[in-house]
Amino acid sequence: MSGAILLSSSSTTSRSALALCSSSLNASYIFTARLMWYDKKNIFYWSTRKVLYLLKVIKEILLPPSSLLLVITVAFIMVLKGRKKTGTALAITGIFLFYLLSTELGVTILIGPLEKKYPPLKSLHFQRPYVVVLTGGANDLSHIGIEVEPSGSSTKRLLKGIEIFQSSEDAILLIAGGRGSADSPETPEALVLERLAKALGVPEKRIIIEITSRDTWENAKNLATLLKNARGPVVLVTSAFHMQRAVWCFKKLGIRVIPAPTDYRSSPITLYSLVPSAQALRDSSTAISEYLAYGWYLLTK
Template sequence: MTWRFILKQLGMPPGSLLLLLLMAWLLRKRMPKTATGLFFITLAALYGLSMPLVTQQLASHLENQPALTQDRWPQLADQASAIIILGGGREPADPAWAADQPSLFAVQRLRYGARLARASSLPVLVTGGLHFDRPPSEARIMADTLQQDFSVAARWLEERSRTTWENARFSAEILQPEGIATVVLVTDAWHMRRARWSFEQAGFQVIPAPQGFYSANPDKPLGGWLPESRAFWQNTQLLNELLGLWLYPVLYAR
């Protein structure tokens, strides 16, 4: 798991851009034209990844599921048997809490899932395993937050998964023996395509419940051409998601 994490960090921005700059510097004397080309490629990539306009374009490609309108929330009980909230990472050992906490992504998913659960009275499964083999599981952290902050109890905890594919596979092992075939799936809008595909491959019928839309950004200064640090962070996530969307059918398609 550690090597996988390291390779991912070096293969995606900003790690990959730093490696390109290092190569340009090392080649500056022996291959000056190549070094100059690498430098300008890195500069262009840095600028492109920092533009909100690029965020909106990438997100529009990924976010193909519409939001659930609030008038549909109470009707979910007639259409599904459970709500599944996907993990979104953790913040380790925050001194304010004296314990690991859900990441901002996970909190947004939990908040939305809690609203859906209260409106529909559907039971909830939270899914997420250990990070670097360190307990508690992400699902346990999510369940505690769901109960303490949103007054919603998670009926099931899936605590083994490390990827979206495993989220689906191990959730199926818990829910399908109980006869649950249709689920409401809660995750970020830009993650929903890959998540829905994974859960459908695991045998579920999925009602998408996306939130956290990046494509709905309001108008930006200079039409989104002005670089922003937030856009760089979001575009890096979106590139990772596009890569996963391409790789998952290659690795896991039945």
């Protein structure tokens, strides 16, 4: 890969993809991006990395379980200092929230409204669609000698995208995502998913990748020019809890999309929904993070 990268993985792929786009598009400004973010010798790389680490620490403090442990700790200190009534009430509240967010009931209460915003896609068949898959993380396994692998969320999104791709005619698969956080692997997430897509039979010439975006807004912004001139429908694939914010970003930039949600986290309420689990706590944290991110976008974009 050279100093400037194409959204596709090779010049041949780029030309094939461009042939399927509007002839009025200028490849030089649609498909070219600077690799400053990935150049370890560049000061921008390190300064941005420090900022992302700081943001990640702040985010983890605000989200469960850290925030709940902080509440319980404060409550314990208050009890020790003689404020037993207030401290006890705060401790009970913290413990109850810790329990609730660790259950499927808590997950469904939090993430259900996000997932219900857009219903599952009924028809997977489209004419000349641009199937846009937003990445959802990758796992760095270099410490055990294994290549970077897509996260479970990324894999589910890609599989849904490929399902739509294979059910449609003359489809193009767009995979968008760079490094979403400070602890993300050095390899851009879109490259990781592209490798899996090709292994699953998607022709390389029908894949376009965007590898510099760090969040949902940049996903939409970096693809805006291409998708505004798309000849076919734009089908957007991401996790159901993330779809509302993703659609909002694309609409904000003037891009009409057809939502194709996947990776559902909510579940029917049963007695088992009251049993706490580590996975439920993670999903609750994901839901709270999504609400905070969407609220931030509404205030700043």
